[in-house]
Amino acid sequence: MFKKMMMVSALVFVGATSASAIGLGVVFGGSASWNGWGGSWGAGFSLGVGSLEDVDWELAVRASGGNGRFWVGLDLDWHLYQYNFTDWVAFYVGVGPYVGLAFGSKDSWYNPVTGKNEKYGGYFGLDVGARVPVGFRFMLADMFDIWIAFVPNVGLGMTFYNKDYYGNKGSNSFGIGGGIGGEIGFRFWF
DSSP: OHHHHHHHHHHHHHHTTTOSEEEEEEEEEEOOOSSSOOOSEEEEEEEEEEOSSSEEEEEEEEEEEETTEEEEEEEEEEEEEEEESSSSEEEEEEEEEEEEEEEEEEEEEEETTTTEEEEEEEEEEEEEEEEOOEEEEEEEETTEEEEEEEEEEEEEEEEEEOBOTTSOBOOOEEEEEEEEEEEEEEEEEO
């Protein structure tokens, strides 16, 4: 069922644009946030739909992790404005939603049985919101572009905790937050 939904979504996504090309690449960074929750941050894959000279849509899937935590995010931006300064430099403004999922260990506790510090009690976080990337694209070759952008965002963050080693449960949280981050990436166009 999930595979069918993803296939239909991809066909609608590509069919909803006047796509003459597809760009595949890598993206680093994303939206930073305040209020104690994640935003869309990490490294991952980027899909551009439109053309090298004028991108219509961008889809990014990012992931990050470390220290007992794992995060994965998805964002979809529509380029509502693009101005080409030259044949190889363009300014753009986009808008679109993002979704982030976070999983991890809450705290490190001393386990008297093993004699080690171990992570107990996990959490699950969900961030949803909107982002507005503002940046520059550099078309350096016939089929290659690089972009750099500032990425303001605003959204809702929710975190749910499990019990820790001692049976204590962390405080679940819900909040409105936002921030500004940045991203850099490159794509090859087909």
